[in-house]
Amino acid sequence: MATEFPYCDVVGVDLVPPRIDGELPPNCRFEIDDANLGFAHYTECFDVVHARAVSAGIRDFPQLLQELTATLRPGGVLLLGDGEQQLYDEHRRPMPLSELGTPGFSWVHKIFFATYNAMKNRGGSPDSPNMNPTWLRTIDSLTDVGWHKAFVPMGPWRYDDEREKVLSELCRENCLRYISGLAPLLLSEGYLPESVDNMCREATAELRELRTHLYTRWNFAWAVKKPPAREPIAPVS
Numbered sequence: 001m002a003t004e005f006p007y008c009d010v011v012g013v014d015l016v017p018p019r020i021d022g023e024l025p026p027n028c029r030f031e032i033d034d035a036n037l038g039f040a041h042y043t044e045c046f047d048v049v050h051a052r053a054v055s056a057g058i059r060d061f062p063q064l065l066q067e068l069t070a071t072l073r074p075g076g077v078l079l080l081g082d083g084e085q086q087l088y089d090e091h092r093r094p095m096p097l098s099e100l101g102t103p104g105f106s107w108v109h110k111i112f113f114a115t116y117n118a119m120k121n122r123g124g125s126p127d128s129p130n131m132n133p134t135w136l137r138t139i140d141s142l143t144d145v146g147w148h149k150a151f152v153p154m155g156p157w158r159y160d161d162e163r164e165k166v167l168s169e170l171c172r173e174n175c176l177r178y179i180s181g182l183a184p185l186l187l188s189e190g191y192l193p194e195s196v197d198n199m200c201r202e203a204t205a206e207l208r209e210l211r212t213h214l215y216t217r218w219n220f221a222w223a224v225k226k227p228p229a230r231e232p233i234a235p236v237s
Contacts, residue, residue: 011046013056027150035064042071042228052081061125062135069139074227081220085116090158090213091152097173106212107202108154108175109170114199115182120187127196130179142223154214155207172207 002025003009012018012030024030036059051066059063068078087095087109097113098105119126129136133147155172159165179200186196206212 008047025236035067036060039067039071039115039216043076044071044073046071047073048078048079050079050081053083054127054203055082056096056119056124058128059123061131062138063129065132065135066139069141069182069223069225072225074225076225077222078225079220079222080132082132083216084129085112085119085126087112087154088151088215089231090215092147092215095214103113106214107199107206108212108214111186111199113180113185113201114191118185121129121189121234132219135221136221141226143226144224145221146223147219147221150218150220151215152218153205154216155210157210157213162220175216176204178205179207 002008004015006027008027010025010028012028013030013033013035014030015034017032018030035054035057049071051064051068053074054064065078072078073129081229087106089095089104095104095109097109116126136142136145152171153159153164153168155177156165156168159168183196183200187193191199220223
């Protein structure tokens with residue numbers, strides 16, 4: 001974003017230092033911070049705030065939305081994007097949890113289901129992707145709330161054009177990296193190491209070999225901060 005818009009200042013915030021290839025543009029910087037602590041130091045500092053894939057670590061998502069709204073200048077735009085932990089079959093139907101050896105079983109879905117419960121138990125907000133439009137409408141200082149949901153194939157098991165093929169391959173790669181980092185979370189929930197190793201190994205193989213045709217669904221929401229209300233003009237006598 002800093003490269004595309006060199007006349008803007010861009011600030012990235014995350015829990016850990018980012019991995020950066022090459023040099024940062026001079027108009028871009030990163031801060032290491034915990035979004036759960038709030039952003040009072042950024043009141044009315046930004047014209048655009050983009051929060052993507054943060055739901056797992058947020059304890060009170062409606063409160064976060066209030067905090068992010070406060071960082072916007074009047075007329076500023078809040079953009080949200082996050083993927084669901086719920087997965088969908090090749091007909092875009094929500095997949096129910098099933099056991100190994102039964103029709104429709106998927107290792108990828110099994111590990112996503114386990115992760116959803118672990119996030120909930122640790123105080124995360126994995127349901128926020130579906131709730132964001134509703135929560136945004138409760139904030140009086142926001143207007144023009146909108147939302148969009150997009151299904152993305154998890155791997156190139158289907159695609160209508162080259163663009164969708166690239167997106168599906170990127171989605172699979174993203175999911176593989178996601179699965180590779182789930183062990184500490186699942187172990188903290190009491191799963192045995194051999195069970196975690198097996199789930200991660202089988203889910204990875206299933207995705208790489210496209211044994212199961214799955215969709216993930218990404219939810220996007222946005223809103224605009226209202227300008228301040230004008231004071232009434234006293235009539236001239």
